[in-house]
Amino acid sequence: METRVVEDHVQLANATGNVPLLARLVNYQPLFSTQPKLKSYPLSELSSPEQRGIQEALVVRDLLNVLVGLEGVYIRYNNSYDPHSGAVPDFKIAKMMDPSFKSFSKRIARLGKYYVVLTKTAEKWSEPSFGSILHRLGFEIKQFLRFTYLSFISGRLERDFRESTTFSISELEQSLNDAEITKQMEILFTMVERIDREDRARRHMDHVKEDFDNFINDLKDQSDRGYILATDTRMLPIAKGAVILRIIQTMVHENLGDRYSVSFLQKILNSVAGNYCDMLFLWLTEGRLNDPYDEFMVVDTMNSVNDVTSYLQYGDRLWDTQYVIRKDGILEQFEPNDDNELLFMVLTTGKLVNLIKTSLGKVDFTLATSATDEITNFSDLMEGSNLELYVDKWYKEANRLCLKMYFEGYDLMAFFKMLEKHYLGYHNIAGITKFLQKNMVELTRRFKKNGYDQEKLQRTFQNELKSNLSSNEDLVKQLLNLQLDDQSFEEVIMEYVGQDYSTNGGRTMSNQDDGDRLLSANNFQNLKDILLQELKPLSSGADGLKAAKSTIYHLNFEIIVPFPLSIIVTRTCIVQYQIISRYSFLLQYNSKLLDDTWIEINKNASWRYTGFSKQVRLLIIRKSRVVHNRMNQFIKLILEYFTQVVVEREIKITSKTSQKRATITDWQLSLQESLTNIMTNCCLSQLIEIQLQIFEIIHKFCKFITSMRREFCQLDPHLFQLYLESHSRRQNKPSRLYSSEESTKIISEYTRFVDLAANGFNQHIAAFKEGLMHHYSANGSKDTSSDDNHNTARLLACLPG
Numbered sequence: 006m007e008t009r010v011v012e013d014h015v016q017l018a019n020a021t022g023n024v025p026l027l028a029r030l031v032n033y034q035p036l037f038s039t040q041p042k043l044k045s046y047p048l049s050e051l052s053s054p055e056q057r058g059i060q061e062a063l064v065v066r067d068l069l070n071v072l073v074g075l076e077g078v079y080i081r082y083n084n085s086y087d088p089h090s091g092a093v094p095d096f097k098i099a100k101m102m103d104p105s106f107k108s109f110s111k112r113i114a115r116l117g118k119y120y121v122v123l124t125k126t127a128e129k130w131s132e133p134s135f136g137s138i139l140h141r142l143g144f145e146i147k148q149f150l151r152f153t154y155l156s157f158i159s160g161r162l163e164r165d166f167r168e169s170t171t172f173s174i175s176e177l178e179q180s181l182n183d184a185e186i187t188k189q190m191e192i193l194f195t196m197v198e199r200i201d202r203e204d205r206a207r208r209h210m211d212h213v214k215e216d217f218d219n220f221i222n223d224l225k226d227q228s229d230r231g232y233i234l235a236t237d238t239r240m241l242p243i244a245k246g247a248v249i250l251r252i253i254q255t256m257v258h259e260n261l262g263d264r265y266s267v268s269f270l271q272k273i274l275n276s277v278a279g280n281y282c283d284m285l286f287l288w289l290t291e292g293r294l295n296d297p298y299d300e301f302m303v304v305d306t307m308n309s310v311n312d313v314t315s316y317l318q319y320g321d322r323l324w325d326t327q328y329v330i331r332k333d334g335i336l337e338q339f340e341p342n343d344d345n346e347l348l349f350m351v352l353t354t355g356k357l358v359n360l361i362k363t364s365l366g367k368v369d370f371t372l373a374t375s376a377t378d379e380i381t382n383f384s385d386l387m388e389g390s391n392l393e394l395y396v397d398k399w400y401k402e403a404n405r406l407c408l409k410m411y412f413e414g415y416d417l418m419a420f421f422k423m424l425e426k427h428y429l430g431y432h433n434i435a436g437i438t439k440f441l442q443k444n445m446v447e448l449t450r451r452f453k454k455n456g457y458d459q460e461k462l463q464r465t466f467q468n469e470l471k472s473n474l475s476s477n478e479d480l481v482k483q484l485l486n487l488q489l490d491d492q493s494f495e496e497v498i499m500e501y502v503g504q505d506y507s508t509n510g511g512r513t514m515s516n517q518d519d520g521d522r523l524l525s526a527n528n529f530q531n532l533k534d535i536l537l538q539e540l541k542p543l544s545s546g547a548d549g550l551k552a553a554k555s556t557i558y559h560l561n562f563e564i565i566v567p568f569p570l571s572i573i574v575t576r577t578c579i580v581q582y583q584i585i586s587r588y589s590f591l592l593q594y595n596s597k598l599l600d601d602t603w604i605e606i607n608k609n610a611s612w613r614y615t616g617f618s619k620q621v622r623l624l625i626i627r628k629s630r631v632v633h634n635r636m637n638q639f640i641k642l643i644l645e646y647f648t649q650v651v652v653e654r655e656i657k658i659t660s661k662t663s664q665k666r667a668t669i670t671d672w673q674l675s676l677q678e679s680l681t682n683i684m685t686n687c688c689l690s691q692l693i694e695i696q697l698q699i700f701e702i703i704h705k706f707c708k709f710i711t712s713m714r715r716e717f718c719q720l721d722p723h724l725f726q727l728y729l730e731s732h733s734r735r736q737n738k739p740s741r742l743y744s745s746e747e748s749t750k751i752i753s754e755y756t757r758f759v760d761l762a763a764n765g766f767n768q769h770i771a772a773f774k775e776g777l778m779h780h781y782s783a784n785g786s787k788d789t790s791s792d793d794n795h796n797t798a799r800l801l802a803c804l805p806g
Contacts, residue, residue, distance in 0.1 A: 065172065065174050067079050068174070068177060069162060069163055071114050074094070074121040079098065080098050082096060084097075094118055095118065106174055109174045113178055113181070116190050120150065123146050123193055126143070129143075130143035135298075136300045137298055138249045139200075139245055154189075185265060188265070192256070192270060196273075207240065207242060207244055208242070235326060236331075237331050237332065237333075245300055246298070247336050254336070257271060275384055281301070281383070284300075285380065288301070288351070288354075289354050289358075289372070290373040290378065292354075292356065292359035299331075302331050302334075302339065303351070304328070305327060306326060306329060307327045329352075338392050339351070347396055350400045353403075353669070353670060354399050358370070358372060358403050360572060364568075404668040408669065411570075411573070415570060417672075420480060420481070423479055427481050429652050430648055434593075437590065443465055444465060447462055448555065451554070452489065452553055458556050462487055463487050470482060470483070484565065484566075487560075492559075494554075494697075501584060501684070557590065560587065562583065573672050578677060582680065585680070588688070592644040596644055598703065599637040599707065605710055605714065611714060611724070612626060616723055617720060621720050625759055632759065632762055636706065638804075639804065647688050687776070687777060691776055692773060695769055695776060696773070699766065702766050705762070706766075719744075719748055722748075
């Protein structure tokens, strides 16, 4: 095979003639001040008045070179300048030059410096790491230099210099000023300088410390604002994206008195912000991030995660954390303040569009209907309230479609009613009573982890579910899963209301300065140590030293809310539902326990026996019935107050205000507020500890009453004889004799226990009433128009004294 050698040959067409500027840019004199130069004609010999014009022409010719970044003969680079070092050139002017020419030259030579800097910077910004915003700004600078700046010099200044024998240095400067070339170059150079300064600062900063400081400041700001906005507080390693736009915006504001400069800057800003506008439009209308260089205000935290489980993919956790706001370089118009929630609206709009796309399975879904919806002018969008109106438009549209999907496609209201029925016991007393009747024995036993009771309870619950035909229409009941929580209700509620228990059972209040301690952390490691220290009491080994509770204290109904319902009914809401449900079941359980005990002390033959001594009849039987009645009265009153006043009232209020909720966020906050109102009621907050102690007294008392059935016969000889004869016949065993000493001992023990139960219950009731009175007074007892105060006052009046 024949090998041919091809030699490249480059030739500049029209190197002479009409393109003198281009002719000088190829194979021109050396660009290094240290390299040999042509020997210049001495200016000292051109200083006479007759030769002044020649000197001026030579200076003008040099300036035309300098304007395009090249050396002249009398105006040269300073000795330290190296074009390949990235340094900014300075020009030195011949000492013997006429003073007036030298003054003109200094002012005009600045443009040569600007030209070199702008050319090199525009070339540097073409690298991918600088992002699309700087790519575009570099392109705009190149376009300006080529079609405005160089065109003006070659097409106007050099032509005038060649054609006019009177073309002076003052005319050169005047032409540059009249065409606004000097001002435009100064604006671009200032812009580049500020961006470079910002870039240098980022290169030399401690990014970990800056990230932490931003994180802490963000926590403080968010706590002041009262709403949570997920953010990414990391600082970008280089200045790009909105950081660049904000610098240009600042320059626009600084030049507001100069209409021409503002117009020039806005033209650049609109061109440079084009990609940013496209990203904003795509996010608001399609929920899509087209941000390959990490420049947009929204960040996809899962972008680098390849495999996401279905539970996470359709869970409320991912909804809260996948898309967050990038705090670095937020535009001034998006800066959050008391009256401005634009950032929240922008973030939520894209998330809602994604929610619709995922739920309906429409990948190409968009809110936009025509090309007029796109952003065509960044500066106009940022003027006045245009941005707020634009974002609000898409925010409302996304919410409208999303709510339509929820109410028409997923029947959200029906789902709420099912949750209220099964977790709040709303209009479901019969169902709860039926469940307790079937499982009273298992629920009363001491809790054992992974014991037989859990299997039996689950089996009974599942059998009831299968036999109930209406369950097929009840989504929540189908999703419910009966479990026995490892943590008792006491442990869960005490953690929730901010209390903790030491290993010996004594109460210790949680540190109220925890929030301040977190905000005063010095770095991420320090913050981690504080959090771990706060979590230690919750994970300590005190569980083994605590007395085991009955299974009812561990009863819990778990549910995994399906997507997209889980976006509104979040995991936090489910936890609150569960706590309210567990408290309600405890009240119902104690009520049922006391009802069963009432049958025992009023219907059992032993309790109805009339032959007991006066001591037994008065101090044990009668007093037990009185104590039982007071306990039953207390439980029934609390149960009625909680179910018919606290829960039912909150449900009715929420139902009445449903028409006012126009956004998904409104529905999320409304449900959260409703559940929080129930949780913060005195029954589940200030007075929960005393109630748990009362429940324990009731449980021990009822257990005592039940156990007395076997021992009651020993309190009377005749009853003892009847019981033993009957028992012996059944067991085929000989009867034993009655012991008066043992009877006296048992009567003394029973009397002491009933006294202890009565005194303990009375003391706790007094403490409960005192706490309730404090709550009543703190909420304004004089406000008789308040339903809450009226119902609290009625509860106080009805409680046993």
